[in-house]
Amino acid sequence: MADRVRAKTRKDRIMDAALRIFAEKSFQEATISEISKEAGVSEATIYEYFGTKEDLLFAIPEKISNDTYEESEAVLPFIKDVEGRMRAIMLSYIQLYESNPHYSALVLLQLMSNKRFRQTQAHAAIRRSAHSLLDCIREGIANGTFRPDADAYLIRSMLMGTIEHLFIHWHMQGMPRREKTIMEMLDPFLEIVLSGIRAKKEQQGLTLHLNLEDARALGQILQNDPALQSKAESADASRTIKERN
């Protein structure tokens, strides 16, 4: 057992070193010799555990996605609200990248466009997120939450593309300190996208914007007119009054 434990830490040390070096340089520029020195093992040991350099590369996302990603998907079916479910998906997606900077650099800058990566579990997890998002958007369109002419694919690209772009630029600038984390930008971001695609509730009729003075004058009139006042109470669904500030 002590043997197994040591083997495990050895394997982990190799993967840690590899992740660091792959992310900082790049897969092609990194050499096995360099990784072996960083991990404190011989080159032969690396070939022992991972047949090839490429296998070592792909062992990394496989491991990390198993560890961190799956669990956050379990709650989704319990969120009935479409927008809430979308927020949860985005949250877990951001968490995945925010939890491990080296890993997100590796995935977003190098693996994402790699053909073999697309056949890994890690990519399948990302695809599941993408697919769930698409489902949410379609459901929102179907049930009237979103505008019927919204393009579900476009919306999804907005959601995922923006987040990826934020991470990619952060990495390319050498991961500087930020006053706002990407996680903290999620809600303002979602508000912009969602407010842009929500269906307008009152499709027919009139919309009136009144300043405070006019609003008071109108209030006087309504109070003095019993006919309209009673209507205001009976037809609540089709009439909304919102106060600003």
Next chain:
Amino acid sequence: MADRVRAKTRKDRIMDAALRIFAEKSFQEATISEISKEAGVSEATIYEYFGTKEDLLFAIPEKISNDTYEESEAVLPFIKDVEGRMRAIMLSYIQLYESNPHYSALVLLQLMSNKRFRQTQAHAAIRRSAHSLLDCIREGIANGTFRPDADAYLIRSMLMGTIEHLFIHWHMQGMPRREKTIMEMLDPFLEIVLSGIRAKKEQQGLTLHLNLEDARALGQILQNDPALQSKAESADASRTIKERN
């Protein structure tokens, strides 16, 4: 001169072949021997023109960005409208990628995350676009077109990240036929983003949504009340009446 012409076509043939092979496989998987066969020249000739394989790679964006990109920037200073200028920037950005699929695959999937690429003219052109966009957004916030609490960096990442994501996914799926080009998605896309960040005109007062029946009743009242009716004419700036459908 005939010599110069032949040399030019030879050099171009090499770059064309290289672009195709780099984009379809990848820079690392492509071999000089393969490119030389595709271009119909000897390996030595490639080393004659481009010292190294990497130099050949970077000669490609240098050439293409010189050819196509610069001109579309010239019009920008003449567009006074902030949103129109943003649209023009996005348009030229999309055009760059839409004009040459091989090139956009190379840039977006391989070069974008490459350190050396960031020191090329091609990347400088992209940075100029990004910078102009940021300027537009800031100007829009400053002059009241956009909400004062909008995050300019976030907006820019939305604009560029979405477009890049759309192209990247199109490439990763093997560039299937689309019923809508990315160019055609630009205006719906911009409408979502911009409507999400435009400043609301009436910050104070009341907003009333009325169905048709109630609107008619209110119309009656307003017609019979000279005080409020005169107000409606004098205070036009702060009061808007929009008819839906």
Next chain:
DNA sequence: TAATACTTGACAGTGGGACTATGAAGATGT
């Protein structure tokens, strides 16, 4: 037409890094 310079190609060779094969040294379990 002859001489000169420049372009292209064939070929041989170097070097670096991924990967293999092998056997010795050490650690572990019984």
Next chain:
DNA sequence: ACATCTTCATAGTCCCACTGTCAAGTATTA
């Protein structure tokens, strides 16, 4: 103590980027 399993060092293969050289065009000039 013995067998087994892990780790390492060494030596060697293969592939591919890249260099150097020389010969064969091809173009330009005298």
